[in-house]
Structure formats: C-alpha cells, structure tokens
Amino acid sequence: MLRTFRIGGIHPPENKLSAGKKITAIAAPKQVIIPLSQHIGAPAQALVKKGDVVKVGTLLAKAGGFVSANIHSSVSGKVNKIDNALDTSGYRRPAIYIDVEGDEWEEGIDRSETLVKECNLSAKEIIDKIAEAGIVGMGGATFPTHVKLMPPPGNKAEIVIVNAVECEPYLTADHELMLEKGEQILVGVTLLMKAANVNKAVIGIENNKPDAIAHMTKLAAAYQGIEVMPLKVKYPQGGEKQLIDAVTARQVKSGALPISVGAIVQNVGTVYAVYEAVQKNKPLFERVVTVTGKAVKAPSNFLVRIGTPISTLIEAAGGIPENTGKIIGGGPMMGKALISAEVPVGKGSSGVLLMTKEESVRKPMHDCIRCAKCVSVCPMGLNPAFLMRSTVYQNWEMAEADHIQDCIECGSCSFTCPANRPLLDQIRVGKAKVMGIIRSRKSK
Amino acid sequence: MMENSLYVSPSPHIHGGDSISKNMYGVLIALIPAFLVSLYYFGLGALIVTLVSVVSCVLFEYLIQKFIMKKEPTITDGSAMLTGVLLAFNLPSNLPVWIIILGALFAIGVAKMSFGGLGNNIVNPALAGRVFLLISFPAQMTTWPLVDATAAFPLTYTDAETGATVLSLLNEGVKELPSYTSLLIGCHGGSLGEVSAVALLLGFAYMLWKKIITWHIPVTMIVTVFVFTGIMHLVNPEVYASPFLHILSGGLMLGAIFMATDYVTSPMTKKGMVIYAIGIGLLTSIIRLFGSYPEGVSFAILIMNLLTPLINMYVKPKHFGEK
Numbered sequence: 001m002l003r004t005f006r007i008g009g010i011h012p013p014e015n016k017l018s019a020g021k022k023i024t025a026i027a028a029p030k031q032v033i034i035p036l037s038q039h040i041g042a043p044a045q046a047l048v049k050k051g052d053v054v055k056v057g058t059l060l061a062k063a064g065g066f067v068s069a070n071i072h073s074s075v076s077g078k079v080n081k082i083d084n085a086l087d088t089s090g091y092r093r094p095a096i097y098i099d100v101e102g103d104e105w106e107e108g109i110d111r112s113e114t115l116v117k118e119c120n121l122s123a124k125e126i127i128d129k130i131a132e133a134g135i136v137g138m139g140g141a142t143f144p145t146h147v148k149l150m151p152p153p154g155n156k157a158e159i160v161i162v163n164a165v166e167c168e169p170y171l172t173a174d175h176e177l178m179l180e181k182g183e184q185i186l187v188g189v190t191l192l193m194k195a196a197n198v199n200k201a202v203i204g205i206e207n208n209k210p211d212a213i214a215h216m217t218k219l220a221a222a223y224q225g226i227e228v229m230p231l232k233v234k235y236p237q238g239g240e241k242q243l244i245d246a247v248t249a250r251q252v253k254s255g256a257l258p259i260s261v262g263a264i265v266q267n268v269g270t271v272y273a274v275y276e277a278v279q280k281n282k283p284l285f286e287r288v289v290t291v292t293g294k295a296v297k298a299p300s301n302f303l304v305r306i307g308t309p310i311s312t313l314i315e316a317a318g319g320i321p322e323n324t325g326k327i328i329g330g331g332p333m334m335g336k337a338l339i340s341a342e343v344p345v346g347k348g349s350s351g352v353l354l355m356t357k358e359e360s361v362r363k364p365m366h367d368c369i370r371c372a373k374c375v376s377v378c379p380m381g382l383n384p385a386f387l388m389r390s391t392v393y394q395n396w397e398m399a400e401a402d403h404i405q406d407c408i409e410c411g412s413c414s415f416t417c418p419a420n421r422p423l424l425d426q427i428r429v430g431k432a433k434v435m436g437i438i439r440s441r442k443s444k
Numbered sequence: 445m446m447e448n449s450l451y452v453s454p455s456p457h458i459h460g461g462d463s464i465s466k467n468m469y470g471v472l473i474a475l476i477p478a479f480l481v482s483l484y485y486f487g488l489g490a491l492i493v494t495l496v497s498v499v500s501c502v503l504f505e506y507l508i509q510k511f512i513m514k515k516e517p518t519i520t521d522g523s524a525m526l527t528g529v530l531l532a533f534n535l536p537s538n539l540p541v542w543i544i545i546l547g548a549l550f551a552i553g554v555a556k557m558s559f560g561g562l563g564n565n566i567v568n569p570a571l572a573g574r575v576f577l578l579i580s581f582p583a584q585m586t587t588w589p590l591v592d593a594t595a596a597f598p599l600t601y602t603d604a605e606t607g608a609t610v611l612s613l614l615n616e617g618v619k620e621l622p623s624y625t626s627l628l629i630g631c632h633g634g635s636l637g638e639v640s641a642v643a644l645l646l647g648f649a650y651m652l653w654k655k656i657i658t659w660h661i662p663v664t665m666i667v668t669v670f671v672f673t674g675i676m677h678l679v680n681p682e683v684y685a686s687p688f689l690h691i692l693s694g695g696l697m698l699g700a701i702f703m704a705t706d707y708v709t710s711p712m713t714k715k716g717m718v719i720y721a722i723g724i725g726l727l728t729s730i731i732r733l734f735g736s737y738p739e740g741v742s743f744a745i746l747i748m749n750l751l752t753p754l755i756n757m758y759v760k761p762k763h764f765g766e767k
Contacts, residue, residue, distance in 0.1 A: 012460065169458070241764060251764055254763065254764070332456060333456045335455055336455065337451065337453055337457065338452075339450060340450075357451075359457075360451040361451065363459065366464055369464060369562060370710075372713070373462070379764070381766070406763060411455050411456030412456075415456050415459055418463050418464050419464055420463075424455070425454050
C-alpha cells in the first residue's frame with residue numbers, strides 16, 4: 001500500500017502534456033525584467049543603478065531583511081532602469097531592467113557538466129552559500145531556503161523531505177529535472193542533510209512518475225540515508241503539511257512550522273539549485289519552466305533565465321493559440337491568472353499554462369445544497385461551505401473558530417463543488433481578514 | 445496581442461465537472477429498480493400516482509419560481525422531479541389524484557419554495573408532503589392495495605382491493621406475516637416505492653458507486669433500528685417482532701437510503717451524519733414499538749432534519765493536526 005496524506009484530497013485530470021520532453025535552454029531575450037520581490041518577505045535592495053554593466057551571476061540586489069533573498073543578474077549587459085514592472089503577482093513592483101549584450105558570466109561559476117560530489121564545507125558555510133545564491137522555494141511558495149535551514153531555538157530537524165510530488169496537473173518541470181539531473185539532486189540532498197545536521201532524507205514522488213521513481217531509486221542506492229518514497233497520487237500532496245503527513249504520518253499543528261515535527265521540506269528544483277550554488281558556485285538566475293496547455297502546439301520544458309518575458313516562452317512553444325482565454329502562471333489548481341503575457345519569469349515560476357476560451361469561463365453558481373463534498377475533499381479538515389458563509393456574513397469570530405487561517409488555498413473545494421460556488425475566492429477574503437485580526441491582537 | 449481579452453480569475457482554474465443536476469439525476473437513476481418493482485406489483489396505480497406526483501411537483505416549482513419569485517425556473521436541475529418521485533414512493537398506489545396534488549403543493553410550495561428553494565429548505569420536501577397528507581387524510585393514507593403475487597402490472601388504481609401492511613399487522617398483534625422472501629422482493633402491501641428491499645439496496649449500491657452519497661447515514665440508521673428492535677425482541681419476543689422484520693418492512697430502507705440522505709437536510713460531517721442517523725433509528729424504533737402509529741420513519745427523519753443545523757453547528761470536521 002502506497003502512502004499518502006490522510007485527510008481529504010482530489011484527483012484532477014493530470015494532463016501532463018509535456019511529460020518526457022527534454023529540457024531545452026531558451027536564449028536570453030533582448031531585455032530582461034528582474035523583479036526585486038521574487039520571494040516571500042521583504043523586497044531585495046538594489047545594488048546597481050542605471051548604466052551599470054553587469055555579468056551573468058552579478059549580485060543585483062541584496063536581501064532586504066531576515067526573510068528575504070539576494071537577486072542576481074541572469075544576463076550580461078547594461079542596467080537600463082529600475083522601475084515598477086508588472087510581475088506574476090499581478091502587481092506593479094520595483095524591478096531591474098537589463099538590456100542584454102552578449103553572454104558573459106561571472107568568473108568563479110563552474111559551467112562544466114562535471115558532477116562534483118565532495119563538499120568540505122561546514123553546515124554554516126553551506127547555509128551561507130545558499131543564502132548568498134538567493135535560493136528560495138521553487139515549487140511556487142518562494143520561501144527563502146536558508147531561513148528554513150535555520151530552525152528557531154528549541155527545534156531540532158530530524159528529516160529532510162524532498163518534495164518531488166508535482167501534484168499540480170500539467171506541470172512536468174520537476175519530473176523532467178529528476179530524469180536529467182538525478183545525480184546532482186542527490187548530491188544536493190546530501191548538502192541539505194549536512195546543513196540541517198540530519199542523517200535521513202526522503203524523496204517523495206507520486207506514483208504517476210514511475211520512470212522518475214525507478215531512476216532516483218537506482219541512483220539513491222549509492223547514497224547513505226536517502227530513501228525514495230513512491231506516493232499514492234492525490235492532490236494536494238505537494239502541500240508542505242500534506243507531504244509531511246504522507247511521509248512521516250505526523251501532522252503539523254495549526255499555526256506551527258514543519259520543524260515542530262522535525263521536518264524540513266524542500267522542493268526538488270530547489271535542491272538542484274542548492275547543488276549548483278554550493279558545488280558550482282552558481283547563484284539562482286535560471287530555472288526549468290513548463291509551458292503547456294491543450295491548444296499549445298509544442299508543450300515543453302524550458303531552461304529559462306529569470307526575467308525573461310512569459311511571451312518569449314510561449315513563442316518558443318509554438319506561439320499563442322488563437323483561442324487563448326487565460327494565461328496562468330503555475331498550474332491550474334493554485335496558479336495565478338496573468339493579466340499580461342509580458343510579465344517576467346520569476347524564481348517561483350514553475351509553469352505557464354494557456355487555457356482555451358471555453359476552459360476559462362466559470363459556470364454559473366447555485367445555492368449551496370450542503371452536499372458536504374467540499375468537507376470530504378478539504379485536506380485541512382475544514383468546512384469550506386461554512387467558511388464561505390462566515391466570510392459572506394462577516395462573522396470573523398466563527399471563521400477563526402473554524403480555523404479559516406489553516407486553509408492552504410489548494411482549491412479542492414471549488415474544484416469539487418457541484419453548485420459551482422466560489423468557495424476558495426471567499427475563503428481567501430475571510431482568511432486575509434482573520435489573519436489581520438490575529439496579527440493585530442498579537443501585537444497588542 | 446490579446447492583452448485586453450484575457451480572463452483573470454482566482455484559482456482554481458479548473459472544475460471537476462460535478463453538478464447539482466448530475467447528482468439529482470443520479471438519485472433518480474438509483475430509484476429505477478424500486479419503480480419497476482412497484483409497477484410489477486401495483487400496476488396502473490403506481491404509474492398514475494408517480495406521474496401525477498412528478499408532474500405536479502415540477503409544475504408547482506415552475507409556477508412559483510416564474511410568477512411568485514419572478515426568477516428563472518430551475519426545474520431542469522432534477523430536484524423537483526426527484527421530490528415528485530420520492531413523494532409518490534411514500535404514497536399508497538390507490539391514492540386519488542387530488543390528494544396527490546395537494547401533497548405535491550405542500551412539498552414544493554410550503555416545504556421547499558417558501559424557504560427559498562433548493563438548498564434552503566429545512567426539512568425534506570417529499571417527507572413533509574407525505575406527513576402533511578398522513579395527518580390530513582389518515583384513512584386514505586393508510587389503506588394500501590393488496591398485492592397479488594401472480595398479477596404482473598395489474599390494471600387497477602383506486603379500485604384496488606386493500607389490506608394491511610406488515611407493520612400495521614404487527615401493531616395489531618397479528619402473528620401471520622409475509623415471508624422474508626416476500627419482504628425482500630417486494631411482494632407485500634405498502635407505499636408504492638418502499639416494498640422491495642432488494643430493489644432499494646440496488647439503488648444504494650449505485651449511489652455509492654457514483655459517489656452521490658456515503659454509507660454513513662443509511663448503514664448507521666438501519667443498524668440502529670436493528671440493534672434497538674433486536675434488544676427488545678430478545679427481552680420479549682412475544683410482544684416485539686424480530687429485528688429482521690423491522691429492517692425489511694415499512695419505509696425503513698426507502699427512508700434510510702433515499703430520504704435521510706437528502707443533502708440539504710442532513711449533516712455535513714461524517715460524525716454528524718452518524719449522530720443524525722442514530723437519532724433517526726432510535727426515533728423510528730420508539731415510534732414503531734411504543735407509539736400509536738405503526739410506522740415512524742417519516743416523523744423520525746423530519747425531527748432529525750430540524751436538528752441538522754444544530755448538529756452542523758457543533759459537530760465540526762476533524763481538522764488537520766488535531767489529536
């Protein structure tokens with residue numbers, strides 16, 4: 001019996017159209033737009049100004065706080081301006097515009113394909129290198145990786161869990177990365193184990209990727225303490241708390257951090273970035289992005305420089321289909337609808353999904369019939385119908401008592417609702433309100 | 445470019461395709477075996493009662509939505525049709541047309557639409573209609589046509605020969621009862637849709653397969669009745685009938701599988717469903733064994749329907765990380 005998380009979950013159609021497509025690098029465009037906020041936490045502070053000449057890997061901006069991350073140039077060229085730019089969040093936020101000239105890399109970055117296994121750095125040195133390289137959670141949450149490796153006092157890590165679940169429909173970037181960079185990922189895992197001072201790591205992969213499971217299991221045999229764990233396919237297994245539950249059968253309590261049950265979870269793309277940063281001296285300035293959709297000519301997995309406009313990726317996948325109704329940054333369950341194809345790829349951009357006009361329109365909603373299907377599928381054990389009702393009636397006490405703040409916004413409720421009710425839309429509103437109330441109460 | 449023509453909405457961007465009508469028609473499909481059995485044993489009467497009930501339920505819903513609520517009628521969602529079928533299934537097959545129409549008016553007009561329509565009613569509309577008729581027309585509602593095992597699709601309606609049901613025989617202390625086989629296949633008197641346990645269980649299996657309902661309410665309710673009447677039977681078998689007889693007779697199967705599981709009026713959590721179903725099972729047994737009505741399923745379900753908001757308020761799902 002394969003393991004999985006124990007509460008709720010759904011089975012959306014997988015539609016992994018780009019599965020098995022080799023990762024191909026996309027050439028740098030004429031101009032890149034590198035946002036200063038590509039992570040959770042404070043925006044990075046720009047170190048360059050208009051006219052500065054930068055190389056690939058040059059530090060452009062330094063972390064603007066404890067929870068923040070460095071940002072490096074993904075291209076060589078000249079800083080055109082620092083100005084607000086529309087990004088994948090849908091907001092206009094400060095970004096560095098760079099006009100591309102040539103492709104000159106910073107010295108010290110090891111561009112060879114040679115696998116470097118040995119690492120003589122201490123845990124602290126590894127963490128410092130990760131912080132220097134500006135690595136954040138690449139599954140989409142974009143939480144700074146080095147912060148996760150420094151647990152608050154009183155907490156001890158016991159296990160590193162690698163999130164290679166990729167439970168979002170359509171996305172295949174992580175899958176392909178495992179097939180092509182398996183060794184590097186395993187070295188990355190050993191680095192994280194050393195950094196977190198643990199001797200056990202589990203790579204969780206859903207059972208719909210048998211080739212990746214076989215490949216990684218074979219490779220992992222040569223590494224001490226790393227286990228590859230096939231998981232039963234169920235969305236949202238890639239949710240941090242769900243994955244920990246699936247792998248360790250421990251549930252992180254409401255409001256607590258994964259470290260409270262001894263777990264540090266890192267996305268497989270992040271682990272690869274850690275390898276490159278520590279062993280190859282390469283900061284995080286490019287990533288694998290899946291470009292896909294039912295009407296897309298050539299669904300692909302691209303290696304993309306951060307700051308490349310999404311439109312460049314779409315062109316490379318055969319151009320924008322005639323009947324495109326929606327462009328999503330990320331997957332269909334948790335991705336964000338973009339208001340323009342000109343927004344740049346960020347560190348958290350796992351995919352670009354083009355949906356046809358027909359797929360883009362929601363069906364009309366009806367009154368709740370209390371079928372409780374949303375309750376059965378909620379992976380956090382909440383009652384989405386009631387949370388929506390509490391929000392609509394602005395009953396924040398009840399919303400908080402019903403744990404609205406635990407919602408992970410996976411969308412299983414809205415996906416399932418036979419009355420097409422916008423459950424998650426409303427819960428997000430209520431959650432933001434309740435979180436605000438909790439914060440102001442704590443600060444008193 | 446098409447900048448101006450992009451849809452922007454919050455996630456999720458896909459939907460599973462489930463709909464209210466899919467669920468309603470799913471339940472209707474699950475009712476087909478029981479309907480076929482009723483046609484076999486009750487013939488023309490079953491057909492007339494069902495048709496009249498369905499047509500009047502749908503028509504009342506249409507008229508009320510169109511002319512009183514002044515909104516787009518939603519009769520195609522299948523819920524009014526379902527109420528019609530369920531009401532008919534709870535009526536004797538010789539009930540005059542005008543009484544059926546009154547029942548449909550009460551079910552749709554009073555129990556459903558006056559609360560705001562589907563999703564807002566507090567009791568099961570079909571059951572409210574049935575209980576309204578039972579109280580208003582006790583004589584007509586408790587004389588059931590006799591079943592002739594040899595007559596397939598008898599051409600009788602209000603002219604059918606009538607007799608007692610198993611439960612009324614029990615209530616009167618009669619000892620000669622139909623065999624378990626007759627109870628299972630439906631060869632005994634009763635409301636037209638309730639007679640065959642096998643046909644109803646087939647419908648249950650279908651709904652479980654299609655994930656329309658879960659097992660919690662029907663199984664808990666039937667087990668509760670079985671245990672309660674079983675204990676009483678052990679205490680005094682002279683007075684209290686066998687628990688097998690209880691679970692196979694009257695409206696228990698129909699009520700447990702199709703009436704108590706109504707989405708709108710049953711609790712939303714598994715734990716809540718179990719509490720609710722135990723309540724129905726206990727009330728049913730108490731009414732049957734100690735009350736003056738021979739059958740108590742309808743009353744029991746209606747009472748627990750009214751308690752459902754309370755159960756929903758206090759019985760919350762077990763949230764993630766909770767011990």
